[in-house]
Amino acid sequence: MESLIALFQRYAGKGGYNCILSKMEFLSFMNTELAAFTKNQKDPSVLDHIMKKLDTNNDGQLDFSEFLNLIGGLAMACHDSFLKAVPS
Template sequence: MSSKYAGGPTETERCIESLMAVFQRYAGRDGNARSLSKKEFVTFMNTELASFSKNQKDPGVLDRMMKKLDMNCDGQLDFAEFLNLIGGLAEACHEHVLSSPTSGGPKRS
């Protein structure tokens, strides 16, 4: 992705490029570069979101996440389904920051 402006890509464009690169790093290891298999998803979670994965007391949490994210029930996560995960995590982090007493933002319950 390249910006039409001389200054190079914007911060948002760089973020999108980064998300695409991370998805591609894990997708295709099992043969289909357009989606993450369950094995690829688990590898992604254990590598990129290790603090989340390793702190789970429930060993089935990643299986349930994969099932919930897999909107078309094909056993794979395409890029749009992957973005649902990223968006959900970003939203949860944002809400956490807003509810922090030091954030200056409104508290939500």
């Protein structure tokens, strides 16, 4: 838990308010922490689409609970991938 909070806080607030990720902070997070994912995307608008989907209150930024939706989705995708890799 502490690591997730620290990760969020590492990127949030560079624009002045440390409780949200601005679009630029979100892009910085994605391009740094999830570089393998972002580099393999053929659609340049994929990060915009992800942000819009995560931004449930449509304020153009991500609070911690919206950020956790990203982390939860990634965890589920990894879990599903591991299950598919394990022989029945």
